Amino acid sequence: MATRQRILRIRRDYNRWVADESMEDYALRFTAESARKWSAFRVANTALGSISFLALEAIGGALTVAHGFTNSVAAILFVSVLIFLASLPICHAAARAGVDIDLLTRGAGFGYIGSTVTSLIYASFTFIFFGIEAVILAAMLDSFFGVPLWLGYILCAVVVVPLVTHGISFISRVQTWTQPVWLLLNVMPLVALLVANPDWIEGWTQYEGERGTGGFNLLAFGAAASVLFALITQTGEQVDYIRFLPPRERQKPWVWWGALLAGGPGWIAFDVLKLLAGSFLAYAALRAGLSVAEAVQPAEMYRLAFGYLLASPTLVLIVTSVFVALSQIKINVTNAYAGSLAWSNFFSRLTHSHPGRVVWLVFNIAVALLLMELGVYNTIEQVLFVYSNVAAAWMGALVADLAINKPLGLSPKGIEFKRAHLYDVNPVGVGAMFLSVIGSFVAYYGFLGALAQAMSTFIAFGIAFAAAPAIAWATGGRYYLARKPRAAWAQRSGLHCVICEHEFEPRDMAYCPVYTGPICSLCCSLDARCGDGCKPHARLSAQIMTPLRAALPEGVIAALLTPVGSFMLVFLSFAATISLVFLGIRAQTPASAHLDTAFWKAFFVLLVIGGITAWALVLARQSRLVAQEEPRRQTSLLMSEIRAHQRTDAALQKAKEAAEAANMAKSRYVIGISHELRSPLNAILGYAQLLERDTAIPERRRDGLRTIRRSGEHLAALIEGLLDISKIEAGRIELYRDEIRFPEFLDQIVQMLRLQAEAKSIAFTFDPPERMPEVVHTDERRLRQILINLLSNAIKFTRAGGVTLRLRFRSEVAEIEVIDTGIGIAEDDLARIFEPFQRGANSHAPSTPGVGLGLTITKTLVEVMGGDIAVWSRLGEGSRFRVRLLLSGKALRPVEAERPITGRQDAQRPLSVLVADDDAAHRALVRDLLEPLGFVVREAADGAECLALARQEAPDLYLLDIAMPGMTGWELAQRLREAEGERVPILMVSANALELAPPREGQHHDDVLPKPLSLPALLEKIGTLLGVTWTFADPAPALPAPGTARLTAAQATGLRQLAAIGYVGGLRERLDTLEREAPEAAPAIAELRGYISEYRLDAFLAALPQEAPDA
Structure with missing residues (x-):
């Protein structure tokens, strides 16, 4: 059974911060349909902002100067058609799926890790062209205003950052505001130049270039076309915007397709016009007397053109500067935005970390700035020539999968981009691109002749385009999906990620068996602990080892997996890479014995460094594996223990449910039996009260009636106690503020408990305070319950001696003590006698009935009433319980006797x-x-x-x-x-x-x-x-306070005579007679009864009056 891992709070907060789409702009994940809130026109207009880059004029001019009008224009038209046809399926698939170019590449034949290479290619394109545009603007600042190039580079880079931080939401506004102004400034100078010099068109069409190749030359055409084909990567930037198009189902077909064509592949149609404009402007600049270096600079081109539109040189300078700056900003916000997405995708897969798209935005601009400061863009034509081979290989494989494999069923329909559902490497795209790059570089370095060298970019595109379907057919398309998404989720509107706890559309979610729940694509990409538990067969290591195990003996495989074997593999990889780099550099330098010696020395030095680095990497990996193994083993043990606890918890839960069911049954029984007891008890108590009120009842029978009523009330209290148990278990006890006639209340308790004590032949003594309030306010039933519980317990566990109830008042706080001479309580038991169902462990204790709830109820009631209870005891000597309660009294008001x-x-x-x-x-x-x-x-x-x-x-x-x-x-x-x-x-x-x-x-x-x-x-x-x-009725005469009424000397004489001969039975009969004859002396008679019950005849004699008060 899989168990969900615990995710630390810092991890959750981190993912929530990255999930702020106002800044992230759906980096690393597909664009949710709910986020496609802009109109189709606005999205297309934003995407078309990329046509403003002046590098097109620079490239068009440079190609025309180098290869002439015929070869340059032929290359422009041919490449433009090819790029349009290649871009159409790419943009269409991205718009339908709502994915950027990286996510599209993942699902179109490259796999999760395989598309990392293409992310790097794409990121390189963005900072290369960012630098080209910034160099153009910096050159203008230097030429027009004398701003140093190094400072111009920094200004051109920094100004873009605040415009891109909030993604398309702000970029779209920038493009909307600037588009009309830019279009006007772009077209008007060209029209003015053509109107002023219509004859230059003929000269332009006949221009043969600086190399003077004359007419059409296949080598010149191929060289020009190879440079131009590098622009195909611009399709990726268009896709980064087109993914925000509203779903096709929510738009009219012609609106949706119009926006797609204009903002997608249609960019190349506008770029054709700019390339041709650059070609013409370069010719015009040469015609106007500018040098070749100045003629290919867009700033100089447009300053010349604006000179035909405006008469003032100062105004020409200002307008040209505004136009160049506006063009540079419009394209570089797109380059910077696309670069931030590319680097986010690249590093998130390598490091499983994503600090945020804005961080990679700054990183991309910093790389471009570094290359500008190093002067790399001075050889831009050669850079683009090499770059176009790699870009063509990528695009060829991508277009083949979208345009051939998917329609023919060689690959699954739709675009799957989530890590959880993809193989790390798909041989279709990666294999086709690898073959294409090898073939194109063989041609580029001249191994296949001059013509192949010139056409190497098209060779790259053609090999990839042909190889992708062939590999897909050979592999049966089984490396596209590692597992299928859950079909049932498609019907739901949203799911919550178990990691970041945000809600996402089902297409952005996958089921994670490690975390046992849905996980969003972002959290899945950034997780470094799961070990691809959802697709172990689709990991890169498994994909490499599977064919090796099939092709090599087991002993060779085991040797390769040792540290030495791993070192050899890493070292050979380094050596091969260093060799290729040196071969490429050597091919670009003239032959020289001194250079060869230097190259060999540098090569071997780098090999040594590579060897050291290889050992460091291998040993670091071994340490990491050992470090990971111990937590993995401990985690396995922990999970086993957790499962054991879960089984125990399940058993405990069943036992708890059974106990609760039994408790409910007990509660129902208690409630039912209390109902059955109350009904007859109602008649007993009711008629007892009626008979007490009947004046016809003889006085000698009234004591019995009172006993019946008090016993009935005690039984009613016991029933209430049963219900109190249920209330205590439910944590629900109610208190009432009653007005109690306190002496009468205590007399009832004492008389009731004295009978119990006499039944056990033990003494019961009540020690009242010197002054007692006539009336107190408290809950009468609860106080009665406390006293009866404590006194009953004391009588129950006392064999000989007696029980004393002592009452003292300190202000309005009553201190009640119940003291017995019973068996006592062991010191170890004192802490637990107040716990439910607990009884003392004294082996000498008599077997007494009870369930061990009396003291629990007593303690709970005392605490609820705001008091406290304490106990002191010694085995064999007895116990003392002390209760302190607030009993607010009314001592000054005389108490009216109850009148029927x-x-x-x-x-x-x-x-x-x-x-x-x-x-x-x-x-x-x-x-x-x-x-x-x-x-x-x-x-x-x-x-x-x-x-x-x-x-x-x-x-x-x-x-x-x-x-x-x-x-x-x-x-x-x-x-x-x-x-x-x-x-x-x-x-x-x-x-x-x-x-x-x-x-x-x-x-x-x-x-x-x-x-x-x-x-x-x-x-x-x-x-x-x-x-x-x-x-x-008239009130009965008030009884004197306890202890104030005494027997007469005559009455005492008879008692003294009986006590002298030890006739206890006669004493009891005489006291009964005296109580009927002199009820006002009842307290004194009760005291004497206590001494008789304890056989303390000396105390009995001492309590008798010595002389008659009336003598």
């Missing part, structure tokens, strides 16, 4: 309540509560019955259970609201806490209450909804 409701002040007003619940016990409870208070209660077992009763009667309040068979309470509330509007309030009741949230589509009720019902809370909400004013 006895009726309504407006009892004469009839009020009816319609109760809808499928639980008959709940309906009966509500009826028993409300009917004594003057309410008429109607009952319905389900939603349908409720709707029927609502139509028959007009209740004042609806009390609806949420979970009913058939129609739910929410649905019933919606139906009632739709029928009656907001007139009658609706109170929702449910035993399921999770059902209390209304559905999302709307709220159709006024309030909600959970089961089991708190009767005071129910009456309070009914009073609010119906505007009822309640009547209350």
